Amino acid sequence: MANQPxxxxxxxxxxxxxxxxxxxxxxxxxxxxxxxIILAMTALAWLLVSxxxxxxxxxxxxxxxxxxxxxxxxxxxxxxxxxxxLRQANYRRIIQEALYTRFPDVSDRKGKRDLFRVxxxxxxxxxxxxxxxxxxxxxxxxxxxxxxxxxDVDQLLKGNILRDVPEQRRKVSDQQIGWVDELVANGEIKAxxxxxxxxxxxxxxxxxxxxxxxxAGSAMALLVAFALAFPIxxxxxxxxxxxxxxxxxxxxxxxxxxxxAAVPSIVFGLLGLAVFLNFMGLxxxxxxxxxxxxxxxxxxxxxIATRSALRAVSPSIRDGALSVGASHIQAVFHHKLxxxxxxxxxxxxxxxxxxxxxxxxxxxxGMVAFVTEIPTSVTDPAAALPVQIFLWSDSPERAWAERTSxxxxxxxxxxxxxxxxxxxxxSRLEKRW
Amino acid sequence: xxxYTASIIALIxxxxxxxxxxxxxVARKRLAVFTGNGTGKRFHSQPNYHGLFLGGSAAFxxxxxxxxxxxxxxxxxxxxxxxxxxxxxxxxLSAVAVTLxxxxxxxxxxxxxxYVEFFINSALLLCSVIAVLTxxxxxLSLLFESLxxxxxxxxxxxxxxxxxxxxxxxxxxxxxxxxxxxxxxIFAGTFLVMAVAIFVAAPIGLMIAIYLSEYAxxxxxxxxxxxxxxxxGVPTVVYGFFALLTVGPTVRAFAESLGFAVPTQSAxxxxxxxxxxxxxFISSLSDDVINAVPQTLRDGSYALGATKSETxxxxxxxxxxxxxxxxxxxxxxxxxxxxxxxxxxxxxxxxLTGNPFEAVTTVTVQIVALLTGDQEFxxxxxxxxxxxxxxxxxxxxxLNVIALLVVxxxxxxxx
Numbered sequence: 001m002a003n004q005p006x007x008x009x010x011x012x013x014x015x016x017x018x019x020x021x022x023x024x025x026x027x028x029x030x031x032x033x034x035x036x037i038i039l040a041m042t043a044l045a046w047l048l049v050s051x052x053x054x055x056x057x058x059x060x061x062x063x064x065x066x067x068x069x070x071x072x073x074x075x076x077x078x079x080x081x082x083x084x085x086l087r088q089a090n091y092r093r094i095i096q097e098a099l100y101t102r103f104p105d106v107s108d109r110k111g112k113r114d115l116f117r118v119x120x121x122x123x124x125x126x127x128x129x130x131x132x133x134x135x136x137x138x139x140x141x142x143x144x145x146x147x148x149x150x151x152d153v154d155q156l157l158k159g160n161i162l163r164d165v166p167e168q169r170r171k172v173s174d175q176q177i178g179w180v181d182e183l184v185a186n187g188e189i190k191a192x193x194x195x196x197x198x199x200x201x202x203x204x205x206x207x208x209x210x211x212x213x214x215x216a217g218s219a220m221a222l223l224v225a226f227a228l229a230f231p232i233x234x235x236x237x238x239x240x241x242x243x244x245x246x247x248x249x250x251x252x253x254x255x256x257x258x259x260x261a262a263v264p265s266i267v268f269g270l271l272g273l274a275v276f277l278n279f280m281g282l283x284x285x286x287x288x289x290x291x292x293x294x295x296x297x298x299x300x301x302x303x304i305a306t307r308s309a310l311r312a313v314s315p316s317i318r319d320g321a322l323s324v325g326a327s328h329i330q331a332v333f334h335h336k337l338x339x340x341x342x343x344x345x346x347x348x349x350x351x352x353x354x355x356x357x358x359x360x361x362x363x364x365x366g367m368v369a370f371v372t373e374i375p376t377s378v379t380d381p382a383a384a385l386p387v388q389i390f391l392w393s394d395s396p397e398r399a400w401a402e403r404t405s406x407x408x409x410x411x412x413x414x415x416x417x418x419x420x421x422x423x424x425x426x427s428r429l430e431k432r433w
Numbered sequence: 434x435x436x437y438t439a440s441i442i443a444l445i446x447x448x449x450x451x452x453x454x455x456x457x458x459v460a461r462k463r464l465a466v467f468t469g470n471g472t473g474k475r476f477h478s479q480p481n482y483h484g485l486f487l488g489g490s491a492a493f494x495x496x497x498x499x500x501x502x503x504x505x506x507x508x509x510x511x512x513x514x515x516x517x518x519x520x521x522x523x524x525x526l527s528a529v530a531v532t533l534x535x536x537x538x539x540x541x542x543x544x545x546x547x548y549v550e551f552f553i554n555s556a557l558l559l560c561s562v563i564a565v566l567t568x569x570x571x572x573l574s575l576l577f578e579s580l581x582x583x584x585x586x587x588x589x590x591x592x593x594x595x596x597x598x599x600x601x602x603x604x605x606x607x608x609x610x611x612x613x614x615x616x617x618x619i620f621a622g623t624f625l626v627m628a629v630a631i632f633v634a635a636p637i638g639l640m641i642a643i644y645l646s647e648y649a650x651x652x653x654x655x656x657x658x659x660x661x662x663x664x665x666g667v668p669t670v671v672y673g674f675f676a677l678l679t680v681g682p683t684v685r686a687f688a689e690s691l692g693f694a695v696p697t698q699s700a701x702x703x704x705x706x707x708x709x710x711x712x713x714f715i716s717s718l719s720d721d722v723i724n725a726v727p728q729t730l731r732d733g734s735y736a737l738g739a740t741k742s743e744t745x746x747x748x749x750x751x752x753x754x755x756x757x758x759x760x761x762x763x764x765x766x767x768x769x770x771x772x773x774x775x776x777x778x779x780x781x782x783x784x785l786t787g788n789p790f791e792a793v794t795t796v797t798v799q800i801v802a803l804l805t806g807d808q809e810f811x812x813x814x815x816x817x818x819x820x821x822x823x824x825x826x827x828x829x830x831x832l833n834v835i836a837l838l839v840v841x842x843x844x845x846x847x848x
Binding site (some may be wrong): 032041043047050120180202230233235238239240243257259274275296353357366387389404424 | 557563567571575577639643652662671672673679742767769772776800833
């Protein structure tokens with residue numbers, strides 16, 4: 001052994017080979033780690049690109065400028081200007097006449113029908129009806145109106161309906177393409193910012209559908225959830241951290257809170273259905289009930305956030321307060337809680353952001369109704385933004401996919417803003433001891 | 434109704450505030466007499482607390498009367514409801530009476546603060562009891578409705594039957610068609626989707642955790658970790674839409690190019706998107722447990738000449754295994770309870786298969802399918818949803834408890 005050649009066993013060929021293999025393995029292992037990160041990031045990027053790629057087009061919409069003659073003979077033959085009669089009048093006829101005057105050489109039935117399909121039928125008639133209803137003096141006058149085109153024309157101009165597909169398999173006929181091209185060339189059809197998407201409510205027609213009612217429903221449900229979950233969550237956390245005696249019962253409460261945080265959200269929906277709707281008889285589809293269910297889901301999150309914020313406050317604060325004669329409750333409420341507030345707020349905002357994206361429990365309590373009015377109170381039937389996304393995603397047409405993606409973009413923007421505010425608050429207000 | 438409740442609540446708030454300010458003023462005046470005559474006697478409680486005591490008692494009285502009024506009005510039958518203005522009057526009068534009576538109590542030795550603090554303490558206790566009540570509510574409502582379901586369908590058929598077609602239960606006129614509630618195909622579908630999700634998420638999540646804790650520089654970690662966590666913040670309905678609109682068709686196109694047909698809604702599409710959703714879950718939990726392995730173990734391994742990857746796979750991983758298993762169990766529980774992705778991308782018809790390229794249905798999908806749309810609450814069809822919910826709750830609860838126990842045991846090992 002002692003008089004081995006200068007080469008040690010670590011330098012032998014076999015050892016060197018082994019070392020090379022081990023080093024290659026090391027590199028492979030590290031490489032797998034990088035690949036895993038890249039895969040996850042690619043998935044995120046793919047998701048965002050696919051949603052943004054379909055969604056951005058819903059933020060603009062083509063609309064058509066038309067000159068309509070509000071014929072007295074059509075709208076108000078009796079000349080009584082009776083509001084009810086005016087509301088029921090045949091506005092379809094008015095729009096059709098305006099189109100026939102624009103393209104006088106269309107005479108056959110099919111052509112006329114196709115021509116009418118260039119504009120959004122209910123969009124145009126409702127627009128004129130509203131104007132006349134508000135101001136009956138308009139009857140007999142000539143108006144210039146801007147109304148959405150039908151969703152097919154909109155999709156054609158956005159390039160989603162391809163022109164080189166054979167006519168039978170295309171939703172827009174060659175003749176319609178001809179009219180549309182002429183209108184575009186004359187500047188009568190233009191792409192404009194899609195205001196309807198933000199001010200409109202749910203609709204059967206994609207060109208008239210908007211997220212206003214869903215946003216209002218979400219906002220109300222979230223307010224209810226916050227009003228309930230925040231005080232209860234903070235109260236429970238303060239009790240458990242500061243006042244609770246250490247016994248079996250408080251242990252049991254803690255286990256409960258940890259478990260609640262992991263219960264599937266749909267189970268909370270079942271609870272809401274059985275207890276809030278069937279047992280307590282609260283109204284179905286209402287943001288009030290939605291908010292109550294979301295509150296039950298988020299308050300464990302708020303408790304956990306509050307407790308960690310309370311623990312981060314230095315004990316010397318409480319000791320100082322106690323030593324100058326404050327009672328325990330005064331020490332906590334006057335000194336500890338204010339210092340923990342940034343952490344509590346951050347946690348609550350993140351909890352609320354989670355609640356905003358929840359869909360399943362809201363399906364259980366009936367917030368899937370087709371709602372065409374903006375809810376005005378928490379007991380009105382309403383949809384919520386994620387539920388609206390779910391409802392729209394069911395329709396296969398391209399125009400709906402576009403609006404679904406756009407609604408997702410709005411939802412994500414709100415979520416990013418909420419989380420951004422939370423991070424900002426944390427970095428700005430949090431103190432370290 | 435809403436208007437009435439709102440105005441009563443406003444009235445109660447006003448009464449409470451008035452009582453508070455009145456009590457504080459009276460206490461201040463009486464305190465001033467004390468300090469003025471130089472006897473050196475002091476109040477036990479600050480005027481503030483006397484005010485709070487008076488306000489609290491007024492609010493309590495008002496709420497009791499309000500609740501009593503609601504209770505009487507809610508009694509069915511006679512129809513002689515108490516008119517709102519009468520309730521309002523009763524609230525106002527009794528609050529004033531209680532306040533005036535309490536005014537006598539404002540003295541130097543009256544321990545108003547004690548009472549107020551006792552009240553605050555009880556209120557805080559009540560807040561934490563709500564957590565228990567919620568759990569109790571979940572268990573009772575699921576159990577109660579499930580028992581009603583099992584009165585009509587045997588529990589044995591539910592847990593072992595191979596046929597799931599709840600829709601036929603609606604057609605009562607058809608003899609012999611009572612619907613079949615064998616839930617095995619649903620459990621199998623749930624398991625299949627979960628397995629696909631874990632198959633995607635476990636290796637990726639684990640490798641990310643290992644890379645971030647052992648290889649990444651502090652800067653890379655600071656960028657990559659929050660970026661991965663974005664995946665956890667995306668709402669599930671967005672993942673569902675992504676699975677339906679993008680991943681499903683991609684899987685189908687890919688399979689078609691290989692020469693076999695796959696529906697757009699399939700276990701693989703839903704499962705893989707769900708896997709993406711759980712990646713941050715697994716990676717951050719495993720990251721924690723890997724970091725909890727003491728550095729001395731690593732140092733010992735390096736001292737023996739092991740490379741980083743050898744240390745990782747043979748020493749750290751072995752040490753962290755219980756914690757990682759706990760993390761995986763939590764991820765499984767999460768995957769089983771996930772709803773929107775499968776509702777949108779997995780399919781609705783029960784299908785007993787082990788092939789991930791087919792459409793399957795899951796427990797959560799069936800709950801949604803059974804409970805959305807028109808429902809009569811006593812039919813076995815809607816009650817079946819609660820039985821499924823009970824199964825879901827029990828399974829996730831058991832998984833969570835086991836996982837938490839495993840993780841806790843593991844933590845203690847290195848403390």
